[in-house]
Amino acid sequence: MQKIYVSQCNDYSVADVDKAVNFCMKDFARNVKKGSSVLLKPNILIGRSSEDVVTTNPEVVRAVARVFKEIGCKVSLGDSPAFGNLRKALDTCGILPVCEEEGIDVVNFDEAKEIDTLSGPISVYKGIDDFDYLVNLPKAKTHGLIGFTGAQKNLFGLVCGMKKSKYHLKYPNRYSFSRMIVSLANAVKPSFNLMDCVVGMEGNGPSAGSPRKLGFIAASESAPYLDFFVSDLLGFKYNEVGTLDVEHSEHGLDVNVNNLNLISNIDPGKLRVKDFKKAGGLKLGGVMSLVKKYVSSRPVISVECINCNRCVENCPADAIAKGLKRPVIDYNKCIRCYCCGEICPSKAIVSRRTLFGKILRL
Template structure:
């Protein structure tokens, strides 16, 4: 039987909840490579509630540091609004300081992995995620206009660098297929522990809604399906109505039935919690959002001849081998490019631009 922790907390007292989470879900971190992945949708102020709060990240980093890991990496690939601005997003949100020197731009290096052929043959995943012995996922308690809620499973969408996210959004074509897609990305590297920032949650049309909700809780578990099922119940939503949870359960990734989940704490439904439409209409039928997604899929990297020094770093690091250097200027083969934009992230001269 799965177990999910529901523990009272404020951002000032969050360390107690983090300690309890590690007591309930022990992790052997000694001499291990540990990646801690917050939800960093985009650059924003911590008070906007769009990203995992810095106090939660800081408490997890402090806890992990006491457990003897060989290394700690804090990183994420921010969402559609922050391509090429990884450091800036972490600085603006306060997560850079909360990482306590462990931040790394995990978008700089990626590895190609086989994917579900119904979508694409391969995707690029941040190498730090693939190489990690332990991955700790720190989702935010939020709604999402396409998947209704975003939690433990959806947070793994950030293991994909660059515009792959927008490209896969477009390839999915409709909300149902996007639910399936999210599960396929999650399966690439299932995290070992999930700690959800539900001190202040988000309702309405997330994942960047201005409608915040004081909840005062930290959730935790070592099974994403169970954690998301508890989140759904707290939002007043029957977990069985979420396609991505049903799909994950069918794939053997966990159980969403609350009768199969042991609760450490008090599971209570939040009064009058505002949910987006269950069919994904909040994003699927939003012309502005769809145009933004479309514009991101049209972006292509190009070397600026005035800034490029022909150092070859982008060619060496391109995980899709889509770059070559025929005449002292990198050239992109868009037939091979997977729009991960690692070249833009890694260029020491910032000479790779997106057009």
């Protein structure tokens, strides 16, 4: 039975986060050798204040780093944001000061190498094998394309910079993209996964949703079972999460939550969220995929737009053109990857249902 560690954590005070992280890491840390090198991989999707809950909270990063430092490990931290410079993004979200205070090296994922996966070769950060441990630190958030972004999806940040767009184009729909993420996650296999679920994101995730207090931290050596456990608490069925759907159908993920081995300091039933708002994305298969562009939710640019043109420059399908007041989306070209929403600095891109989608209640 897969072990899942769960600890109550009401806020981001150093004391509360320390206690929760130490509870979740106690068994794993026991086997870590002194002098090991550790690469922490938080979610730094884009440089935004930690209050926007787009990124892993700095205090979670600090507490995990301290666990390894106490053992005598050398701790580094890296990511490849969807847009812009890593150090700037880390500064904006409050992680750079933590790295400086705790003596954590910052590693920019700027050089790539190809690794073999079940979805074919994927280009990831070249130095990934230079570390004894890869420790995955995702944030619990909704995701317009795959439903929920947790541990497995966070590993897409190992793909260097704009190469991410290439994979969005190569794997343009929910199933193929989820399958690529699962293949990548299974190929790199993090040593440990610890999810920041103190305050998660609901609604229009992964970057334009709303903060939602969840009040816990959860961890596991298994990324898919951690995603399954947390998404289940938030009210997702396994097949509403693209990556879990693939894990179940292709890799036999056991989707009976009662079969998990929970090591918890709180009754997990108390953490269940009954009215968690899911993202507006839509799962379509079979004949419905043929009419996808007419019925599925689509990105819409709102009046919040500051016309910075980031979305124009980063759309993998070249579906966004510059406009006088704001850019214009060509829905015939749009592959509904929601990259534009991820990188928009002003939360101006929202997912909306089409008229047909509303009529069909999709």
